[in-house]
Amino acid sequence: DAGVIQSPRHEVTEMGQEVTLRCKPISGHNSLFWYRQTMMRGLELLIYFNNNVPIDDSGMPEDRFSAKMPNASFSTLKIQPSEPRDSAVYFCASSLGTGGYTFGSGTRLTVV
Amino acid sequence: AQRVTQPEKLLSVFKGAPVELKCNYSYSGSPELFWYVQYSRQRLQLLLRHISRESIKGFTADLNKGETSFHLKKPFAQEEDSAMYYCALSGVGNEKLTFGTGTRLTIIP
Numbered sequence: 182d183a184g185v186i187q188s189p190r191h192e193v194t195e196m197g198q199e200v201t202l203r204c205k206p207i208s209g210h211n212s213l214f215w216y217r218q219t220m221m222r223g224l225e226l227l228i229y230f231n232n233n234v235p236i237d238d239s240g241m242p243e244d245r246f247s248a249k250m251p252n253a254s255f256s257t258l259k260i261q262p263s264e265p266r267d268s269a270v271y272f273c274a275s276s277l278g279t280g281g282y283t284f285g286s287g288t289r290l291t292v293v
Numbered sequence: 294a295q296r297v298t299q300p301e302k303l304l305s306v307f308k309g310a311p312v313e314l315k316c317n318y319s320y321s322g323s324p325e326l327f328w329y330v331q332y333s334r335q336r337l338q339l340l341l342r343h344i345s346r347e348s349i350k351g352f353t354a355d356l357n358k359g360e361t362s363f364h365l366k367k368p369f370a371q372e373e374d375s376a377m378y379y380c381a382l383s384g385v386g387n388e389k390l391t392f393g394t395g396t397r398l399t400i401i402p
Contacts, residue, residue: 222394284338287336
């Protein structure tokens with residue numbers, strides 16, 4: 182298995198543009214998590230899905246953020262419109278039960 | 294609510310010296326505790342979890358419920374231990390992981 186796959190690795194966009202981050206979890210894992218990592222706040226859970234259903238989205242900063250998981254092998258995190266304060270590394274992780282997460286390599290987002 | 298506190302943002306230790314990264318938690322139920330490590334420009338990796346009671350890369354961590362702590366320790370630091378370390382907590386049967394803000398460990402040659 183190639184692990185959790187995220188794309189793109191890097192994204193630079195202008196303020197106001199729509200940004201879509203993608204994640205492919207490990208096959209067979211039934212939970213998927215989106216985290217945001219910044220120097221100031223560390224790792225923050227944005228949203229997580231179990232069996233493709235959003236379970237907890239209390240960490241989504243505001244309505245500009247949305248996430249979907251149309252099937253067990255794909256999820257997207259969308260920011261529309263993007264702002265400079267959204268600049269961060271966004272990680273996707275998947276798990277099977279409570280055995281610990283497997284993280285993707287992350288997407289480094291820069292909004293200018 | 295569940296909370297993880299890592300009081301040190303930065304920690305520098307000489308090679309060969311002992312290392313201790315502090316982690317305290319707050320949780321009303323039975324916690325599961327984890328340590329994750331992120332080497333430079335790499336993804337986060339699970340280092341160890343308390344229920345395994347194992348030693349990985351020379352690191353150990355003991356859950357102290359009385360002090361609500363899960364400190365990470367290594368008797369002799371190595372240069373390759375330089376990384377970002379995150380302590381994390383979940384409730385038993387709950388997949389949601391809450392992370393601390395992390396400690397950047399630098400091993401001085």
